[in-house]
Amino acid sequence: MLGITVDNSFSGEVKKDGDLFLSGKREGEGIGIASVRAVARKYGGLTKFEAKDGVFQASVLLSRRMVPPSRREPHSF
Numbered sequence: 001m002l003g004i005t006v007d008n009s010f011s012g013e014v015k016k017d018g019d020l021f022l023s024g025k026r027e028g029e030g031i032g033i034a035s036v037r038a039v040a041r042k043y044g045g046l047t048k049f050e051a052k053d054g055v056f057q058a059s060v061l062l063s064r065r066m067v068p069p070s071r072r073e074p075h076s077f
Helices: 031-042
Strands: 002-009 046-052 055-062
Touching: 031 046, 031 055
Parallel strands: none
Antiparallel strands: 002 055, 046 055
16 A cells, blocks of 8 residues: 655645535646546545644555456545
């Protein structure tokens, strides 16, 4: 397994729809979050996104082996 966490400071208000973080530039989820989710899904990984105290944190846990397409499901940890 490979785990990666990236922290990014922000100012202002975070837009969410339930657990989904929304883009500040366009409708729906941001391109960055969608890209991280797609990579995690491809490798059978997990994602977690949080915003707290002016810090946005994106975490991904990837498997070192490919997961067959039939078993690829988006998951969070």
